[in-house]
Amino acid sequence: MQWRKSFLVLAIAGVLSSCRGGEGGDPNPPPTPAPEPEPYKATVSIAASRADSRLACFKGNGEAECGLRLYQIMVEAFVDGDSTRDYNTGYGTSPHKGDLQGIINGLDYIRSTGVNAIWLTPIFNSVRVSGQNDWADRLDATGYFASDYFNVNPHFGTNDKLKELVSAAHAKGLYVFLDGVFGHYKANAQDYASPQGRRVSTAGQADGDTGRLAVYPDDLEFFKEVAAHWVTEYKIDGWRVDQAYQVPVQYWDDLRTAVAQAAANVSYTNSADQTVHPLGYMVGEIWRSAGEIASQGYGGAASPGLLSAFDFPIRYSLVQTLAVEESGNGNRAASNLQAGYLNHLAYPAHAMPNLMLTNHDLVRFGDLLQRGALAESTDDAYWLRHKAAFSFMASYSGPITLYYGDELGQELPGFAARESNTSCAVNGRCDDHVSRTIAIVEGVPSTVGGTPAVLSARQSDLKNHVASLMALRDAHPALANGSRTHIYSDSNVYIDRKDKGADNVLYVLNAKATPAVLTVAGTAIGSGGVLVGLLGGADVALAGGNYELALKPFEARFFDIASPTAEGPQAGEGSELSGEGPLADCYTPTVEGLGPLNKEIFIRGSYAGGNNFGATPANRRFAYKGNNLYQVVVNEPETTAYAFKFASADWSREFAVQGAAAVVIATEQPLAVASGPGTESSIAIPEAGDYVFSFRINASNNGGEMMVSKCE
Structure with missing residues (x-):
């Protein structure tokens, strides 16, 4: 990737034309229609x-994993296909009656969306402990605190029913991935031995009311057996890994190897009547910054950990641009999408980021549009913004994940009113489980004995558009597995x-x-x-x-x-990373005092060692240089990317680039107060070296100018 200070010449112009009626016409002419908006x-x-x-799926090597289009299913909320397999309690607004039979009933519909894989939230058995409360009962329905890792939860079905589901999905051309929770489990999990007699450790610290953290390497062999068992016995194609940071990164190679070996030893017949091995793909959930995803999931080039992880940084760029993020901040410039891509600089070359729009812990895109007062489901813009978001996903190199119902623009009716319902969640907001709604599956009843679902015209149109985009990815491998300019x-x-x-x-x-x-x-x-x-x-x-x-x-x-030139896109020469003027001077003498802010100010952010904005390290503390100028020289030892603010230890002062825009290195940019979540800026460091971070505060202490410049 080559960097430039000024990318192009931009001209903004427009001509507004209107019609004029002749004289002597109708004394009561119809109202003049509003003019078309100026383009x-x-x-x-x-x-x-x-x-x-640089990254794996941008190399055009044809890895099957790059072309994955997963459809995530929240099992307990999805579809009720068996009235004897109900939970009847859980987080979210569904009836909590979802089961494996309901997923089998929906496979034809799922395939019609254009995806080629399904991911099921955990289906392992969660057994009640004595005296557990209602919230623990609800947590059991999610499956994220398992007791017995080798049997299906009877609330969802049986082991044989899962085999039926996997076989039916494979016959329809769908890979099957289970949700692996290898970093924590229910406190009674030690009571359930593996087929080879292994048990989990009991020394881990408590995790919630009824859970316990795993201990590595003590639990490694147990979870290697878990990871291989479901591939060997059920022929699943791999794993989505919950809270992957809970497993020390050096052990992911052991777990990946166990899955790969199991996949190599079994086979199944796919929809093309070919005998194939399970894919063996694993994707980690690390809901953190790009640098933390790299260090806690991907590992280094010399000792890779996971090969794929969800691309939370670009997901946030996507919703910030076309909607708002959960904090309510958004509707940003289109260039914010490129700022998201620059987070990939933090990843090693083996990384295969996986992009999603929603998951079971995030707010649906449609509800985010309403939170940002950008569109209601009755507005054209609601559906057009959905199409725009899915188009960006279709253009993305690497695997992508659709959350059930997003292909229909699904929302939670009355979401805004529900936000103030304090029974919804501890914080009085529904964000953690608002998207866990009952599924709308065309032609399939949502509950046993119910009426088969019929899509509205707009739902059908969006779903068909998504299917067309997914087919486009199939027809044009450059989209899923090509380099990006x-x-x-x-x-x-x-x-x-x-x-x-x-x-x-x-x-x-x-x-x-x-x-x-x-x-x-x-x-x-x-x-x-x-x-x-x-x-x-x-x-x-x-x-x-x-x-x-x-x-x-x-x-x-x-x-x-149709006629690509031999030269390819002409990008010109790369720009200097070093700016000009006082804000670019790496050697300005420090003067005494804290300056007009009367506070120590730090670069606080998601960089390695930043404790996800919590740390105030001395090597990122600004010095006062006089004339309202603050500076700190930071050594960036490698290519990286992170989000940041300039903030005091007590958060009484917070600043970022105006509009939460990304840093353009070597360029003076406006500084503004940036209070609260979603107001941080991002920076991509394209090469190692010393960089001076500078800002000049204005007389009102509420803005000014800033710059990041590489020291010569």
């Missing part, structure tokens, strides 16, 4: 960066080119409610002929060396680059 216009003359092919992004629009061999695809997104007209140079995207519209879109011809691309609000377009 946003931009001229793209050069690509923002060169091709990025970032062409351009600004406040409104985003453009990437994806390449794998002869497959060359251009992705263009209008992330805002204003129509956009883009003039894009053929040299900027490496194209010398027609752009062939995909997904039924019109072709665009090259005229005078440029393409004119017109985009409706929130519209995404995919194009096949």
